[in-house]
Structures are given as structure tokens and as C-alpha cells.
Amino acid sequence: MSDSGQVRLLASISVELIDIIQEYPSPSGGVTRVVDGISLAFSKPGINMLLGPSGCGKSTILQMMGGVRPINAKTPTSGKVMINGIECNDAHDDSVMVFQRYANRPDLSVYDNVAFPFRLNLWKKKVPEAEWHKRVAEMLEETGLKDKKDLSPAQLSGGQNQRVALARALVLRPRILLMDEPFGALDAQTREEMQRLLISLYNEHPCLIVFVTHDVTEALMLGDRVIVLSSQPAKVSDDFTITAMRPRSADWQRSDEARQLEKRILTSLHTAPGRGVVRVTI
Ligand SMILES: Nc1ncnc2c1ncn2[C@@H]1O[C@H](COP(=O)(O)OP(=O)(O)OP(=O)(O)O)[C@@H](O)[C@H]1O
Numbered sequence: 103m104s105d106s107g108q109v110r111l112l113a114s115i116s117v118e119l120i121d122i123i124q125e126y127p128s129p130s131g132g133v134t135r136v137v138d139g140i141s142l143a144f145s146k147p148g149i150n151m152l153l154g155p156s157g158c159g160k161s162t163i164l165q166m167m168g169g170v171r172p173i174n175a176k177t178p179t180s181g182k183v184m185i186n187g188i189e190c191n192d193a194h195d196d197s198v199m200v201f202q203r204y205a206n207r208p209d210l211s212v213y214d215n216v217a218f219p220f221r222l223n224l225w226k227k228k229v230p231e232a233e234w235h236k237r238v239a240e241m242l243e244e245t246g247l248k249d250k251k252d253l254s255p256a257q258l259s260g261g262q263n264q265r266v267a268l269a270r271a272l273v274l275r276p277r278i279l280l281m282d283e284p285f286g287a288l289d290a291q292t293r294e295e296m297q298r299l300l301i302s303l304y305n306e307h308p309c310l311i312v313f314v315t316h317d318v319t320e321a322l323m324l325g326d327r328v329i330v331l332s333s334q335p336a337k338v339s340d341d342f343t344i345t346a347m348r349p350r351s352a353d354w355q356r357s358d359e360a361r362q363l364e365k366r367i368l369t370s371l372h373t374a375p376g377r378g379v380v381r382v383t384i
């Protein structure tokens with residue numbers, strides 16, 4: 103990316119959650135509070151890990167940031183989501199989501215899945231055809247899918263399907279990339295491969311990433327910043343930065359710094375009431 107591109111990105115990117123409360127109707131009547139007064143600000147490119155136990159409200163928070171709304175509840179119940187200084191409750195052009203279940207279309211080839219956003223009027227108008235073909239080719243190359251471009255998703259492994267989903271997100275050059283446990287369904291080795299791929303894609307296309315996980319190791323290996331959430335209702339129970347260079351080596355994983363951060367996260371999770379499940383793969 104050019105220096106001027108980087109400066110533009112740095113100058114204009116910001117996501118803010120202000121005093122967010124989320125309540126959902128509960129099956130027994132009444133409401134259940136799932137998010138309990140979260141305020142967070144993200145204002146520069148970086149990989150921000152949102153770590154918390156299963157069911158604590160991570161997806162709820164991420165979907166709120168991406169403007170994905172449930173049909174049965176107002177989102178957020180109170181508080182504000184601000185993107186680039188403007189309150190936003192809908193999908194935002196600067197932001198793209200990637201999910202654990204890659205959401206690839208089974209009836210389309212890998213190429214057409216990656217190019218899919220350009221079938222939509224919004225992106226058709228914004229990006230000329232020659233440019234989007236160029237971007238799709240580039241992303242297929244960068245994600246290692248060039249020789250798979252004519253296959254269908256059913257002919258791909260889980261990791262390759264997630265590469266398609268990542269490529270489809272990045273062809274839009276998003277300033278904000280929201281990832282909901284994208285590697286959660288993959289085996290340990292494929293997960294590590296995908297983590298390395300994400301780091302190299304991020305280095306090529308820096309943006310503001312918010313990455314949800316319940317894997318402590320994943321948070322430590324990827325994050326510039328790790329935000330730890332308590333079990334439901336979610337509150338921020340810790341928030342710290344990691345300055346170690348990426349990709350982080352096996353030696354770093356065994357270093358005092360990594361061990362202490364892991365202990366800090368586990369302590370923070372275990373002191374929260376009614377703790378849920380987290381994973382440590384070190
Ligand atoms: N639309 C909804 N209506 C009612 N309850 C909901 C709704 N969406 C989520 N919930 C509940 O809110 C809580 C938090 O859900 P959420 O999916 O945000 O958690 P999570 O941290 O992403 O969990 P996981 O780690 O399992 O993905 C859960 O108890 C869930 O059942």
C-alpha cells in the first residue's frame with residue numbers, strides 16, 4: 103500500500119461502542135441481558151482480538167458493529183455504535199464480515215464466489231469491471247487459490263473454503279474487517295496455516311480487524327490488542343496490547359511474555375462470575 107493510502111486509512115478509520123447494553127427476549131418471558139455496558143474504541147489498523155467464553159455475547163457485539171440485526175430484538179437495546187464518527191445501525195460500506203461457516207455459494211465456482219460482491223449493484227457501481235477482475239485475480243493468488251478457481255466449494259477442504267471467504271471479503275478493500283471465529287471449525291494444523299495467511303494478508307492490506315475467538319492461544323498469536331470479555335452478561339474484564347512482531351514463533355509462544363499474558367487472560371476469565379469455556383492450544 104502507498105504511503106498516501108496508509109495515511110488516508112489512518113486518518114479516517116474509527117469504530118466506537120458507547121455504553122452498549124443488549125437484552126434479548128428470554129424463552130421464559132422477560133428479557134436476558136447479554137451485553138452489560140460495553141464501551142470500546144478502535145481507531146487504527148490493527149488486529150483486535152475479542153476473547154471470551156462461549157455464549158458470553160461476542161457474536162452479538164460483532165454483529166452490532168457490522169449492522170447485522172436479529173429480527174426479535176432492537177440492537178443495541180441502548181448505547182451507540184459509531185463508525186467514522188457517525189452513529190451506524192446498518193451494514194456499512196467500509197466494513198465486511200467473515201463467519202465460521204464461510205457462506206460460500208455451492209452453485210458458484212471459486213472465482214465467482216470471490217467475485218460475488220461485484221454482482222451487487224452497490225459494488226458494481228463503485229468498482230469498474232476491469233478493476234474488480236484484477237482484484238479477484240490478485241486475491242486468488244494471495245490466498246493460494248489460483249489453481250482452484252474453477253472448482254466448486256464442495257470440492258474444497260474447510261481451510262480452502264475459508265480462504266474463499268477471506269478472499270471475497272478482501273476484494274472489497276474493507277477498512278474494517280469483522281471476523282467471527284473464522285477458524286473455529288478447522289483442525290489445529292489448518293487453523294495455524296490460516297492464522298499465518300491472515301497475518302500476511304493483513305500486512306498486504308492493513309485494515310481494522312476485530313476478530314472474535316474463544317481460543318486464548320489464537321488471541322496471543324494474532325492480536326495487537328486483546329480485549330477479554332466476562333461470561334454473560336459480557337463486560338470488558340481486561341484490555342491490553344501485545345507488541346511482539348508477527349508471525350510469532352514457537353519460541354515466543356514459550357517465552358515469559360507469552361506465558362504471563364496467558365496467565366493474565368486465564369485469571370481474568372476465571373475471576374469472572376459463572377465462567378464459560380475457553381480453549382488454550384499451547
Ligand atoms: N436473537 C437472539 N434472541 C435471543 N437470544 C439470543 C439472540 N442472539 C443471541 N442470543 C443469546 O445471547 C447469548 C450470547 O450469544 P452470542 O451468540 O452473542 O454469544 P457468543 O459469545 O458469540 O457465543 P459462542 O462462543 O458460542 O459463539 C446467548 O445466550 C444466546 O443464546
Ligand SMILES: [Mg+2]
Nearest residue numbers: 160161162282
Ligand atoms: Mg458466537
